[in-house]
Amino acid sequence: MISAVDRNDQPPVSARPDEDVQSLRLGYLLKHVYLRFGRLTSAELEPLGISPLEWAALSCVDEQREHSQREMAELLGIDRTKMVALIDELERKGCVERRVQPVDRRKNIVTLTDTGRQISQRGGRLIDDCERRFLAVLNDSDARQLRRALYAVMATNR
Amino acid sequence: MISAVDRNDQPPVSARPDEDVQSLRLGYLLKHVYLRFGRLTSAELEPLGISPLEWAALSCVDEQREHSQREMAELLGIDRTKMVALIDELERKGCVERRVQPVDRRKNIVTLTDTGRQISQRGGRLIDDCERRFLAVLNDSDARQLRRALYAVMATNR
DNA sequence: TATTGTTATACTCTATAACTATA
C-alpha cells in the first residue's frame, strides 16, 4: 500500500480525496484518524449513555487510590475547568459521587457508584472492541508499532 | 524537568500522566498527538498570518485545474458550510479570489493571488519543518511506517 | 501566597437545517 509517490507534483492525482496531496500530510492524517475513531467510539458507547471522554473519566477512577478532580484532569489530559462539567454530568447520570477530602478540604474525591463501575467495565469491553476493529487493517506487529510510535511522538512533544 | 513527583499519591506506578492506563489507549494517543501537532503548526504559521487549515486550503488550490469550493472542501475533508467562512477569511487576507464559473454559474472557482501563492509556498516549507521536528524521535523508517499505518487506518474507516 | 473547585466568557469546530440561484 502507499506507493513510492508519497508527495505528488502535477499530473495524475486522484479519484478520491484521500489520495490527494493534503491527505498525505501528517496534519490531515492525524485529524481524520482522530475524528473517525471518535465517531466510532461515540456510536459504540451510545447504548451505555456516555461519551468516550466520560468513559475515560470513569475508567481512570482508581479504586485503590483516591483521585481529586484535578488529578483526574491531569490523567485525562484535559483542563480542570472542563473536569467540573464532566463530573457534573457523570454525577447526574449516577455514575460517580463527589465528597470533600477531610485532610485537604479544597479537594473533591471522586468515587464510582455501582452503576458507574458496571458502565466503566462494559465500556472498557466496547472500547477494546473499537480499537481492534479500527486497526483491523494492520497486523498485530504493525498495530503495536503504531501505538509505540504515537506514544513516543506524544512523549517528545509537550 | 518533570520530577518523579508529579502525582502526590502513594505507591509506584507512573511519574507522568502519560504513563497512566488511559494514556496508552488509542483514543488518548490520537487526541493528544493531534492536538500537539496542531499547536506546533499553528505557532509556526503565525508569522504568516494564517492557520494550519487556511494553509491547507491554499495548498490544495491546484493551479492546473480549477477547483470549486465544494471540491476543495472534499479535498480538505471539511464541510462545505465551513468552506464558506474559510474562503471568506482567505479572501479578506488577499490570498485567494472567488469567481463564478461561466459554464455552471452555481459554482465558484477559487484561485490564488500572488500573495496567496507566496504564502502557500512559505507555509509549505514551515509545515515540512514541523513534520520533521515533530517526528524527530522516530527514525526515517519508523516515520514512514507511521504515515503508512495512519493512511491505511483512515482509508479503511470511513 | 498558592491551590482547588467553580463560574463565566470568547472562540473554534461540527452538524444540521433551510434558503437562493442555478441547473
Added chain:
DNA sequence: TATAGTTATAGAGTATAACAATA
C-alpha cells in the same frame, strides 16, 4: 428535482480570567 453556495443555529471543545474557600 437536484446541486452549489450561503446563512443561521445549537452543541462540544479549548483557552482565559476571575472568584471563594482553603491551605
